[in-house]
Amino acid sequence: MATGRTHRPATRSRGIPEATVARLPLYLRALTALSERSVPTVSSEELAAAAGVNSAKLRKDFSYLGSYGTRGVGYDVEYLVYQISRELGLTQDWPVVIVGIGNLGAALANYGGFASRGFRVAALIDADPAMAGQPVAGMPVQHTDDLESIISDNGVSIGVISTPAGAAQQVCDRLVAAGVTSILNFAPTVLSVPDGVDVRKVDLSIELQILAFHEQRKAGEDVAEAAAVVPSAARAVAEAAADSSASVDGDGSGDSRKGPDGDVPAVMPA
Amino acid sequence: MATGRTHRPATRSRGIPEATVARLPLYLRALTALSERSVPTVSSEELAAAAGVNSAKLRKDFSYLGSYGTRGVGYDVEYLVYQISRELGLTQDWPVVIVGIGNLGAALANYGGFASRGFRVAALIDADPAMAGQPVAGMPVQHTDDLESIISDNGVSIGVISTPAGAAQQVCDRLVAAGVTSILNFAPTVLSVPDGVDVRKVDLSIELQILAFHEQRKAGEDVAEAAAVVPSAARAVAEAAADSSASVDGDGSGDSRKGPDGDVPAVMPA
DNA sequence: TCATGTGAAAAGATTCACAGCA
DNA sequence: TGCTGTGAATCTTTTCACATGA
CATH class of the missing domain: 3.40.50.720 (NAD(P)-binding Rossmann-like Domain)
Known part of the structure; x- marks a missing residue:
């Protein structure tokens, strides 16, 4: 093997943080939907909800593009669609x-x-x-x-x-x-x-494996934790938790990580 | 809408960072390939190359799982495959x-x-x-x-x-x-x-749009890069660039429509 | 001797909270 | 008055660099 080159850092494209760039398509999609419904303006709060992020983040993201909003009012939908499209390079084919x-x-x-x-x-x-x-x-x-x-x-x-x-x-x-x-x-x-x-x-x-990780964590959370060490036990735990039909409740949120802390786990190597 | 239960503190086992979790499948894939070739051990350097990350990051990632390596030697492939599989919850179906x-x-x-x-x-x-x-x-x-x-x-x-x-x-x-x-x-x-x-x-x-963003940036780079007069807006960029050593890719700041520094956007009516 | 494991520093991303403007 | 825009604080992730131990 060894084809030399591996990844490269290559971030910071223009002043715009990579994390922001990755969200622009999300905003654009939400804005396009609003545009189709002929909604003229939208607040950061509304747009953020439609895009599945929080409004502070959205405003910060937009601040990297420029000042495209109007204080006390919000953002002009058509104008923002144009600006983000241009920023993403979508005005060309x-x-x-x-x-x-x-x-x-x-x-x-x-x-x-x-x-x-x-x-x-x-x-x-x-x-x-x-x-x-x-x-x-x-x-x-x-x-x-x-x-x-x-x-x-x-x-x-x-x-x-x-x-x-x-x-x-x-x-x-x-x-x-x-x-x-x-x-x-x-x-x-x-x-x-x-x-x-x-x-x-x-x-x-890869996506499924990441989900499995969190899924396993959820199962273990309700019951024992020590079970994690023993595969067969973890399985039983997972099954036991499988039928616990969740109670739905409105309000969406994306994903989230919690459980800070990080003490010593460890199982000694062979 | 709180249906009572907020996330349980669950301050117990490993607080594995989300970024690390997202890379575990990558390591696992690389390890599985090594395992199939009957490679017994691998160093962080080699494994990192196979997974497309740098070795410091890989070692830090593994340190969240425990101490599964042997100083001066590297990691036992089979053992790591098992540990990561277990951590990801793949030992169950x-x-x-x-x-x-x-x-x-x-x-x-x-x-x-x-x-x-x-x-x-x-x-x-x-x-x-x-x-x-x-x-x-x-x-x-x-x-x-x-x-x-x-x-x-x-x-x-x-x-x-x-x-x-x-x-x-x-x-x-x-x-x-x-x-x-x-x-x-x-x-x-x-x-x-x-x-x-x-x-x-x-x-x-979304992925294509992110690529288009960078692609557009590259195109502009060829033309404007040489004469790139860093816009006043790029303060953060300038600082970062001063530090990052041989990062190619420059930062294509040539394109200077408007900036976050407060000057007025372009046209585009409402 | 050599590669892991890890504190510490740096860089990056998110959130807070409020000044400032329409 | 209401919402944007943004410094400052906080939290997360990456990178550095070297002590540690097989």
Whole structure:
């Protein structure tokens, strides 16, 4: 292995903190919904609720973009939609290629949200010769052999990888060599890329594992804690807690971590 | 709306930071690969490289779990695989339901990584009567009417939502009422859930928008970078840049529309 | 000798709380 | 009066650097 390059810090893009950038799409979505309902203005409190964050955070986020609100009133919806779109680079069109047209790749190709906001699927690419020419989402699949020319002919700078894990790095290398500088990786593998190339990953099993961690914690919370050491016991605990149907109650909240503290646990190694 | 119980202090076992929890699956994957190649031990440096993080972070992460390494040697691969699996709750089996068997739902159902590590697809559920009984990934799709009984009969505590955005909240409410306490949401919408329920979201268009943001930044960098007159707004940026050593990527502060420093935005009427 | 484990420092993100302006 | 915008305080995460122990 050893393809050299690993991740890179690469944060601070312009003055805007990375955490803020990651929330802008959320605000944009909420604003777009308001816009469609012809709501003219919105307060930080309302918008924050719609986006699932708290208002102080939202105001702080917006303060990095500039002063786009009106004190005592709120934000002009249309204006904010425009400003955030511009900040995110959505006022231009981004051609995207999807490499790996299996179940997932096909689902992505069919996903409407793609085209809606500034992104356009320029090509679907797969290594299987049998797929070449076959239409998926109204588009003929092209063979990997033509990857380089497709990228350059269409001026593609964003690539989506939905190949099996084993093929991902190779595909990634070819995409990068052909000029792609942003990659969205659905393959369950770590990609090595040179500096200047951004990679974001979407990984189903990682998300599930994080949920399982918290789930296990919840189960243990109600009953014993020491059970955590003994797998078989933890299982019984989990099952016991499974039927405790929760009482619903309005008010949403995202996720949250609690239980500070951090004393010594430890089970000695073998 | 407080239904009495706030989060229990639960000030007991390890207070593992959320950021660390999110990386454990990454380490586990890398370790599993090493295990398959029968590698007996690994150093923090090697493992970190395989997981795409730096070694200091990895060691700090592991220190929250306990002292599982051997100074001067490294970590025992098998032992670590076990410890992390246990910590993540993967030594038990988690039945999962997938609600919304469209393109994406079907792709998820077919996704192998699901079953591999502690997760088992207990049922596929869809609201379309025409789909009921139809096999997807070797499993008959069941109708939404039976959602509650499916959840309780199988002791499901983790649900995956891959419905259209419009149906997601309703499905979420039913899952939660039926006892699900962890949700992985693929629908492009913010879900409201009561305290105690975890939601994680996977959102293609958000990821693309984040990439577009950085991509736009890169494009501007080529042109403006050289002459980049740091806008007065970039005080924080300047300080950070002074410290970060060889970070390529610069900070593309060339683009200077307006800034947080109070000058007036552009045009754009209401 | 060598790589872990960890205090301490630095950087980053969130929350508080209120001044300031429409 | 009401809501934005933002310094300051707080909390979290990352990085540093080295004592520690196999």
